[in-house]
Amino acid sequence: MEKTAFTIAGNSIPVGQETKLTLELPKLYSTPTYLPIRVISGKKSGPTVFICAAIHGDELNGIEIIRRLRKLKVLRKLRGRIILIPIVNIYGTMTLSRYLPDRRDLNRSFPGTPKGSLASRIANTFFQEIVRQCDFGIDLHTGALHKTNLPQIRTDINDSYTLKLAKAFEAPVIVHSQLRDGSLRAVAQEHNVPTLLYEAGEALRFDEKSIRIGLKGIINVLRENEMLPKKLHKEDIPKKKKKTPIITKSSRWVRSTRSGIVRTLKGLGDTVKKGEIIGYVDDLLEDSYFEMIAPFGGIIIGKSQIPLVQEGDAVFHIAKFNNLEVAENKIEYFSEGLMDECDYMEFYDEEIIE
Secondary structure, eight states, rough: OOOSEEEEEEEEOOTTSSEOOOOOOEEEEEEEEEEEEEEEEOHHHHHHHHEEEETTTTOHHHHHEEEEHHHHHGGGOOOEEEEEOOOOOOOHHHHTTTSSSSOOOOSSOOSSSSTTTTHHHHHHHHHHGGGOOOSEEEEEEETTTTTEEEEEEOOOOTTTTHHHHHHTTTTTEEEEOOOTTTTTHHHHHHHOOOOEEEEEOOOTTOOHHHHHHHHHHHHHEEEEEEEEOBBBOOOTTTOOOOOEEEEEEEEEEEEEESSEEEEESTTTOOOTTOOEEEEEOSSSSSSSSSEOOOOEEEEEEEEEOSSOTTTTTTEEEEESOOOOHHHHHHHHHHTTTTTHHHHHHHHHHHHHHO
């Protein structure tokens, strides 16, 4: 819960205000580099949560989600505080790169050390100054370069608290995800800072649907933790039926066993049956082709965007789900009126009460 005294890098954070500050990072050669931070503190006590994006510098959706979140008037009713870090890997974003200048992956460098590599030093600063002071966090990601993801939450579904938050987020899919050594989520969890990971869209692109689901999801999670009020002034607003995400315990990338031109038959959110043909790989110079087969039934939650493939390239990411009829109905339910539903945020933002 909220601490009586709260500082970041020696900066005292006042209650009931929005505070802009920067955290000094190692120079990029001779150029000073700073991490931009916004802290929004409520007038009443409550949890402290960090919301960060662009740990991978080319993953941009989260930057826009945080920009829109910061402008919502509903945050005037905030209990506790939120720490907004729209660009963690400031070096990578400046060069539109996933990685740091030393080619290391920042999301495999936590908790870091103050005397290690560039990645390790940045990870240490971010983890010590921000993450360790929080009660929980939300880490915003997209697919890797030339791959796109269906909006999804990745978490440990065996942890009742994070599963509750994952359901509240209301992304279409919750994927059980093992903790990876050196990742922010793994190290935060080890230090009792439960963290949700939101994956949606692709690198170097804004995806409006992914952005709106992410923004609405963050508000849902803050409300679930009683950091924002749940009631509206207007009694005539139709009660929204809560959406139950699809929960899957396992997923797998289907890789091409040949090189050539890929023709995909299935897209994001499509259900597939075991043994179903989901794409073809055509030889560039011959008339031969190779069938790509679904290894099990499930939902496509990730997909390559490149029509050319090399042998071994990952093309389809399938989340295993046995009851395909239920899965298909749920995905359709999530898709129906999604953009209109996310627009209710503006009205909600005006009509919120204590």
